[in-house]
Amino acid sequence: xxxxxxxxxxxxFFLRVRGGRIRRRADGGADDARGCRAxxxxxxxxxxxxxxxxxxxxxxxxxxxxxxxxxEEREEIEEGGVSSKRAQVGAESNPEREESLIExxxxxxxxxxxxxxxxxxxxxxxxFCAFFAGCxxxxxxxxxxxxxxxxxxxxxxxxxLTASGQRIAELISPGLVTFDAKSRPVPxxxxxxxxxxxxxxxxxxxxxxxxxxxxxxxxDDVKATFDGLMDxxxxxxxxxxxxxxxxxxxxxxxxxxxxxKRPYAPILAELxxxxxxxxxxxxxxxxxxxxxxxxxxxxxxxxxxxxxxIVLTPFEGYYGGKPRIRRLLIRTVRDxxxxxxxxxxxxxxxxxxxxxxxxxxxxxxxxxxxxxxDEPRLRILWEPGSAYAYLGLNSRSGPLSDLRVRRAICxxxxxxxxLKAKFRGLAQPATGMxxxxxxxxxxxxxxxxxxxxxxxxxxxxxxxxARGEREGLKEAPPGRAKRTLHLTLKTSTDRFxxxxxxxxxxxxxxxxxxxxxxxxxxxxxxxxxxxxxxxxFSALWSSGSVIxxxxxxxxxSSANIPGPENAFAGLNRTGYRNxxxxxxxxxxxxxxxxxxxVLYAQALALIDSDLPxxxxxxxxxxxxVSSRLQDFEPSPQGYLRPLARARExxx
Amino acid sequence: xxxxxxxxxxxxGSLILVSLFLNLVPGDPVEMMxxxxxPSVDREALRRSVGLDRPWYGQLWLFIRELATGNLRSSLxxxxxxxxxxxxxxxxxxxxLTFAAMAVAILIAIPLGVAAASRKGTAVDHAxxxxxxxxxxxxxxxxxxxxxxxxxxxxxxxxxxxxxxxxNLILPSVTLGxxxxxxxxxxxxxxxxxxxxxxxxxxxxxxGLSPSAVLWKHAFRNALLPIITVLGLxxxxxxxxxxxxxxxxxxxxxxxxxxxGIEKRDYNLVRAVVLVFTLSYVAINxxxxxxxxxxxxxxxxx
Numbered sequence: 001x002x003x004x005x006x007x008x009x010x011x012x013f014f015l016r017v018r019g020g021r022i023r024r025r026a027d028g029g030a031d032d033a034r035g036c037r038a039x040x041x042x043x044x045x046x047x048x049x050x051x052x053x054x055x056x057x058x059x060x061x062x063x064x065x066x067x068x069x070x071x072e073e074r075e076e077i078e079e080g081g082v083s084s085k086r087a088q089v090g091a092e093s094n095p096e097r098e099e100s101l102i103e104x105x106x107x108x109x110x111x112x113x114x115x116x117x118x119x120x121x122x123x124x125x126x127x128f129c130a131f132f133a134g135c136x137x138x139x140x141x142x143x144x145x146x147x148x149x150x151x152x153x154x155x156x157x158x159x160x161l162t163a164s165g166q167r168i169a170e171l172i173s174p175g176l177v178t179f180d181a182k183s184r185p186v187p188x189x190x191x192x193x194x195x196x197x198x199x200x201x202x203x204x205x206x207x208x209x210x211x212x213x214x215x216x217x218x219x220d221d222v223k224a225t226f227d228g229l230m231d232x233x234x235x236x237x238x239x240x241x242x243x244x245x246x247x248x249x250x251x252x253x254x255x256x257x258x259x260x261k262r263p264y265a266p267i268l269a270e271l272x273x274x275x276x277x278x279x280x281x282x283x284x285x286x287x288x289x290x291x292x293x294x295x296x297x298x299x300x301x302x303x304x305x306x307x308x309x310i311v312l313t314p315f316e317g318y319y320g321g322k323p324r325i326r327r328l329l330i331r332t333v334r335d336x337x338x339x340x341x342x343x344x345x346x347x348x349x350x351x352x353x354x355x356x357x358x359x360x361x362x363x364x365x366x367x368x369x370x371x372x373x374d375e376p377r378l379r380i381l382w383e384p385g386s387a388y389a390y391l392g393l394n395s396r397s398g399p400l401s402d403l404r405v406r407r408a409i410c411x412x413x414x415x416x417x418x419l420k421a422k423f424r425g426l427a428q429p430a431t432g433m434x435x436x437x438x439x440x441x442x443x444x445x446x447x448x449x450x451x452x453x454x455x456x457x458x459x460x461x462x463x464x465x466a467r468g469e470r471e472g473l474k475e476a477p478p479g480r481a482k483r484t485l486h487l488t489l490k491t492s493t494d495r496f497x498x499x500x501x502x503x504x505x506x507x508x509x510x511x512x513x514x515x516x517x518x519x520x521x522x523x524x525x526x527x528x529x530x531x532x533x534x535x536x537f538s539a540l541w542s543s544g545s546v547i548x549x550x551x552x553x554x555x556x557s558s559a560n561i562p563g564p565e566n567a568f569a570g571l572n573r574t575g576y577r578n579x580x581x582x583x584x585x586x587x588x589x590x591x592x593x594x595x596x597x598v599l600y601a602q603a604l605a606l607i608d609s610d611l612p613x614x615x616x617x618x619x620x621x622x623x624x625v626s627s628r629l630q631d632f633e634p635s636p637q638g639y640l641r642p643l644a645r646a647r648e649x650x651x
Numbered sequence: 652x653x654x655x656x657x658x659x660x661x662x663x664g665s666l667i668l669v670s671l672f673l674n675l676v677p678g679d680p681v682e683m684m685x686x687x688x689x690p691s692v693d694r695e696a697l698r699r700s701v702g703l704d705r706p707w708y709g710q711l712w713l714f715i716r717e718l719a720t721g722n723l724r725s726s727l728x729x730x731x732x733x734x735x736x737x738x739x740x741x742x743x744x745x746x747x748l749t750f751a752a753m754a755v756a757i758l759i760a761i762p763l764g765v766a767a768a769s770r771k772g773t774a775v776d777h778a779x780x781x782x783x784x785x786x787x788x789x790x791x792x793x794x795x796x797x798x799x800x801x802x803x804x805x806x807x808x809x810x811x812x813x814x815x816x817x818x819n820l821i822l823p824s825v826t827l828g829x830x831x832x833x834x835x836x837x838x839x840x841x842x843x844x845x846x847x848x849x850x851x852x853x854x855x856x857x858x859g860l861s862p863s864a865v866l867w868k869h870a871f872r873n874a875l876l877p878i879i880t881v882l883g884l885x886x887x888x889x890x891x892x893x894x895x896x897x898x899x900x901x902x903x904x905x906x907x908x909x910x911x912g913i914e915k916r917d918y919n920l921v922r923a924v925v926l927v928f929t930l931s932y933v934a935i936n937x938x939x940x941x942x943x944x945x946x947x948x949x950x951x952x953x
Contacts, residue, residue, distance in 0.1 A: 150914065153684065159729065161686060235700075235729040237685060237692045290730055306740055307911070308903050331813070333901045334910065337796045338812050344804050345811045523678030523916060526686075545687060567694045571687065 143327030144629055144648055146350045146640065147339050151307050151332045155293045156286070157274040158229060158236045163544055167352075167640040168330055171312060172212075173274035173295020174641075176203055176222065176256075181636055182439045183386065183547045185268040189217070189275055189296060189319070191254075198263035198590070205254040210317035211277050212300040219250035221278045226258075228281035229273060235283070241270045263590040269548035298323045298644035308332040324647040325629075343378055349629045353543075353621030353638045356496045357424045363624065377627050383636040384428055385620035386435045387543040390613040391489075391504075394535050396575035399461075399485055406611040407447065408457040409536075412511035414449035415616055418503055422496070426622055430615040432604045433541070433552060437636060439593075440549040442601035444608035446615060454511040458485060465512025486514045489536040490528060493519045501538055530568045532575060543621055543637045549600050553585035556607055576612035658933045665929040666711065666922060673918050674707040680726045683916045697728045703918075714922050726918045734923050737908060742927060744814060745904035748827060748896070749889045751820050753882065755828030756835050761878075763832075764839025768847060769866055779836065786833025791892055795826045795899035812901035823900040827892050831885050838881050842874040849873070875946055883939030887932050 152165030157173060160166045170178075178188040187193060190203045209217035226248050229239050244264035249257045260267060275296060280289045293301050298320060299312035312328040331348075333339045340355055340362050342348040355363075363378055393400045393409070400406055419427050428436070431446035455465050463485040487508075491501045498519050505515045515536070520528065529537050545551055554560055558577040560570040581603055588599040607613070621638025632646040681697045698704050702713050703726065717723045724731040767779035802822060803811045810819050846852065847870050855869050856862075894906030901907075905924055912920035943950045 151911065153727075153915075154730070161684060237697075240692055287730060306903055307737065308901065308907075331901075333812060334907070335812075335899050335901065338799070338899055338901055341796065341799050341804060341811045345807075347811060521676075523676060523683060526682070527677035530682075541687075569685070569692070569694060 141347075142648075143329055144325050144349045144643070144646075145347060146328065146330045146352075146643075147333045147342060147348045147354065148330060148351075149332070149334065149336075149339075149354045152310070154290050155301065155304075155310070156276075156289045157272075158234070158238060158276075159286075159290065161237060163542060163638075164332075166544065167638070168310065168312075169274060169293065170272075170297065170639065170641050171299040171328075171643065172293050172297045172301050173276060174297045175272040175274050177268060177271050178641070179269075179272070179547050179637065181383065182437055183637075184439045185271070188272075193268075195592075196257075198592075199260040201258040201260070201267065203256045203258075205256065206319050207254070209296050209319060211296050212294045212315055212317070213277065214317075215277055217275060217277075217296050218253045219256045220253075221281070222256045222275055223248045223250040224278035224281040225273070225275050228276075228283075231282065233283040234286060238270070238273060242267075242273075265589055265591065265593070265596060266548050266550035269550070298641075299328055302327075318644065320644055323644050325643065326648055328643065343624055343626065346377065346626065349626040350623060350632065350640075350643070352623045352634070352640065355622070355624060357422065357426050357622075358496060358499075360424060379625050379627075380622050381625055381632065381634045382426060382620040382622040383634050384435065384437055385426075385543055385618055385638070386438065386546045386636050387619040387621070388430060388433050388435070388541040388546050389427070389616040389619060390430075390433075390539065390541070391616065392529070392534070392537045392539060392574050392613055393611065394532060394574055395612050396532060398535060399463075399487065400535060402461050403610065404457045404461040405463075405485065406614070408454040408461070408511065409508065409513065410447040410611055410614050411450045411454040411457070412508050412513060413504060413614065413616075414507055418500055419617060422500055422503075423617070423619070427617040427619045430617050432608055432615055433546060433555070433613070434549060434600075434604065435546065435618040435636070438546075438549070440597050440600040442597075442604055444604050446608065449507075451511050458512060463512075484512060484514055486516070487535045488516045488518055489538065490525060490534050491517065491519045491538050492522050492525050497538065504538070529573050530562050532562065532573065538616075540619065543619075547637065549596070550585075550589060552600065552603055552607070553589065556603075556612060557582050557585050574612040576610065578606060578610060581606045581610075658937075661933055662926065662929050665925055666714075669922055669925045670707050670711045670714075670918075673916075673921060676916070678916055679703055680916045680918060681728065683914075684727055701726050701728050701731060710918060711922075714919055717919075718923070718926075723919060723923060725920055727915060734920055737920075738905070738923060738927060741903060741905050741908045744902060745890070745893055745897070745906065746931075747820065748823055748893055748902060748904060749886065751824035752827035752831065752889055752893075753886075755824050756831035757882075759828070759832035760835035761839055764836040765843055765866065765871060767836070767840045768843030769862075771844060776840075780840070783833040783836045786829045786836075789829060791826055791830070791895045792899060794829060795822070795896060798822045798826055799899075812899070814901075814903055819900075819902075823896050823902055826899070827889060827896045830892065831889060834885065835878065835881060839874070839878055842877045843870060846870045846874045872946075876943070879939060879942055879946065883935055886935040887928075890928055890931065 148164045148168075150162065150164060152160060152168050153162045154160040154165050155169050155172060157166055157169035157175070160169045174188045176188060176190040177185040177193070180186045187206075189206060189209060191206045193201060193203045196202050203222070205217070205219060205222070211217055211221075226242065226245070228234050229236050230242050230245065232239075244260050244262060244267055246259045246261045249259070251257060258267070258271075276289060277294055279285060280294060291304075296318070298315055298318040300315040302311040302313045304310050308331060310330040312330065314323040314325055314328075316322040333342060333348075336355060336359060339348070339351055340359055343351060343355075343363065360380065363380070391409070391413075393406050395401050395406070415429055419425065419429065429446075431444045432441075434441045436443075458465055463483060465484065489501055489504065491497050498517070501517050501519070505517055508515045519525075525537075528534050529539065541551070541555075554571045556572055556576055556578075558572065558579070559582065560566070560572040561575050561577070562568040562570040562573055584599050584603045584606070588596045588603070591599070608615075620636070621634070623632065623634040623638075625632050628649045630647045630649050633642050635642060679698070680701065681694050681703065685692060685694070685697075695704070702710055705713065714723070721735065723734045725734055763779045763782065767776040770776055799811050799822060802809045809821055810816065813819055849870075852865060852870050855865050860869075890905075893904060894909060896902065897904045897906035898910060905927060909921065909924040911917070912924060
């Protein structure tokens with residue numbers, strides 16, 4: 001299933017959750033039903049064993065007890081979804097449909113019984129509710145409700161650093177360019193762009209662009225926006241990215257020319273910065289733009305009654321036409337379970353990437369659909385994603401400075417079972433930082449699970465393993481004591497990530513590597529990683545980071561190793577140094593796209609053979625969409641922008 | 652009066668402790684804000700702009716000064732939003748939730764406790780105390796979603812989360828009040844058993860008063876003092892529990908604000924929320940004393 005990685009521009013896959021499992025109704029993928037069912041069953045079995053395993057490993061102490069309670073909690077929530085243990089795949093053919101109807105009835109009865117007993121238990125509560133009376137539901141609402149995990153830091157994309165802030169800001173105030181499904185910069189407010197020479201970039205704006213306040217958007221606004229950004233007084237954290245820009249000219253009302261200090265190809269990726277009216281471009285108007293932003297995007301900022309709610313309305317002057325959504329309410333719901341329950345209740349229409357795959361079975365009740373129309377109330381849509389999960393290996397010193405040990409770890413891991421059981425197919429194996437759909441992607445060999453090879457590599461590096469002894473491999477060189485390899489793997493406290501780390505621990509143990517897991521609160525974790533205080537850490541580059549391939553330079557060039565000179569902000573946290581790679585990545589910023597592609601291919605191959613990171617997988621940002629929202633086409637990056645073309649279903 | 656003198660001490664203590672802890676936690680507002688997005692930004696300049704270059708006591712002093720002038724701002728550059736409006740918006744929600752939870756607790760606990768005490772050793776007693784144990788044992792992060800599933804999804808009577816209508820208050824207050832109800836009903840039972848043993852209860856029975864008059868007028872009023880004490884003390888626990896409950900029900904209160912503050916390492920916001928929690932705790936303790944005097948003439952005479 002995961003072997004056939006669909007291209008990013010391929011068909012959008014349509015997922016259905018049934019009986020706790022996902023069936024992929026792929027337009028192209030011809031899974032035959034039996035195979036799918038068998039796989040689904042195997043998957044459940046694997047998952048259950050893993051669950052049991054997780055329980056036993058986390059057992060003991062307060063921590064374990066809590067983990068188990070949380071496990072139980074989830075079990076309960078899934079109650080509706082996994083009550084049927086039989087894999088129930090699709091309802092396309094008639095016999096199966098009848099079967100499903102019968103099951104439907106059975107389940108309804110079971111639920112009614114369950115409800116009855118629960119009702120008896122909660123009689124006091126029932127009385128209480130009756131006391132308040134008027135307990136009824138309003139389903140006749142208009143507009144689309146989007147749930148996000150945490151409130152945006154700013155609605156002005158010149159300042160927004162959180163994913164939620166950036167995605168909402170893109171709806172209000174887009175930039176000159178945006179990215180397509182292959183992460184290529186494509187014109188947005190611009191009609192077209194071209195490099196006149198490697199240091200001069202010319203944009204032509206679309207005709208009749210208007211801001212939300214009715215004023216026309218001209219090249220003067222574009223120039224003012226970027227002049228403002230490059231002015232220190234504004235204090236935008238993104239201003240430094242514009243350092244290669246020398247000056248901006250507006251030779252005509254719809255022509256803008258960027259003059260660069262030196263050839264710098266990644267500049268296009270920075271021109272997603274929002275275009276604001278010239279009256280809002282400079283520091284004095286920044287707070288106003290932060291509170292009530294104005295842009296030329298598909299949605300107009302309407303109100304922010306409190307920290308948790310943002311109301312947007314469609315903008316009739318948007319170049320792509322007025323969006324067919326009457327009102328957009330963006331609501332912060334911090335608790336994942338609550339987000340799922342709001343979806344099930346029918347009070348939310350869109351959640352992107354904010355429900356983790358293990359919770360999907362809980363959506364069963366919504367995805368099962370209305371019995372009369374057979375239209376699912378909730379759909380799960382996704383595109384192969386670009387977010388990049390990896391293991392970072394500290395190559396500065398210690399055992400992991402030895403390439404053989406890094407290779408051994410790589411050969412000891414097997415991501416396939418994790419992708420199937422934990423991600424339910426919503427992630428694709430990675431061979432490098434760029435996803436297969438990316439324009440600069442090139443295939444690298446990567447490493448497959450090979451325990452014999454891993455053991456041999458460890459033995460060569462001077463570590464003993466039980467397996468190595470059995471097979472009589474040569475032991476530690478003379479003069480050095482036999483020792484087993486003991487490593488610490490740091491993760492965040494996220495329950496899902498911790499459960500994956502447990503699998504790594506198990507897999508590495510099979511190769512004779514002892515791994516101690518340490519899950520740390522996010523700030524602590526981040527701080528340790530920045531300061532190089534780790535051996536192994538597992539983390540994720542968000543989909544927003546893996547767009548411009550210049551990210552490779554930020555992450556792997558030796559110029560970006562965190563240190564006092566960059567206030568420990570450098571992104572090359574594994575301390576990896578390779579002079580040839582540095583040169584390749586530097587050169588790739590100065591040349592045209594075709595040549596860049598060649599250089600990045602070489603760079604990816606170098607990184608793959610040196611393994612500062614062990615590539616794991618690319619995660620999708622699945623969109624859970626209610627039937628009230630139609631024509632929503634998710635993007636690999638998990639943008640909200642497709643809302644501009646989506647349609648609100650008639651009530 | 653002596654109690655009131657202790658209040659400033661409690662406030663100062665909590666502020667100092669919180670500032671110390673914030674200082675110990677790795678990561679600071681600037682680091683958490685920038686994350687991985689802006690590797691080349693001048694972090695030191697940003698830190699200076701919000702006073703993070705000072706030692707913890709310097710930052711605390713800055714906080715007190717800003718608070719005194721009513722111009723308290725967040726520790727997050729560059730906009731440093733005002734904190735007081737956020738607190739004014741959140742505080743009523745949290746107070747509403749805690750008092751509703753208390754009401755739920757009292758409505759459940761007192762009849763349950765009195766019933767258990769007056770029928771000591773019977774099935775009623777055992778059942779009531781069984782419910783009490785269950786109530787204490789249920790964690791809020793579990794009970795909350797369970798109540799939502801039952802009342803909001805299956806029965807479709809109530810909203811899932813948010814604070815748009817009065818009906819939104821029901822599930823969170825039940826979730827928050829259950830543990831207190833359980834605890835309170837045990838206290839009520841114990842206290843009632845004590846008073847029921849008193850001679851004046853026997854006397855009033857001998858006078859020929861109806862059993863319910865004896866129970867509620869004579870015994871229960873005398874059993875009230877320990878119940879009020881517990882209610883006062885448990886208020887702090889309710890505020891703490893409100894953090895979890897508010898998260899589950901997306902209730903826009905102080906708990907939500909505190910979580911946001913901690914996530915973003917917004918030092919000033921965390922300090923301000925803790926300050927408000929301390930103040931309300933002190934206020935409730937004062938209120939408990941007042942209620943004492945109203946309920947018990949002996950306290951009034953002292």
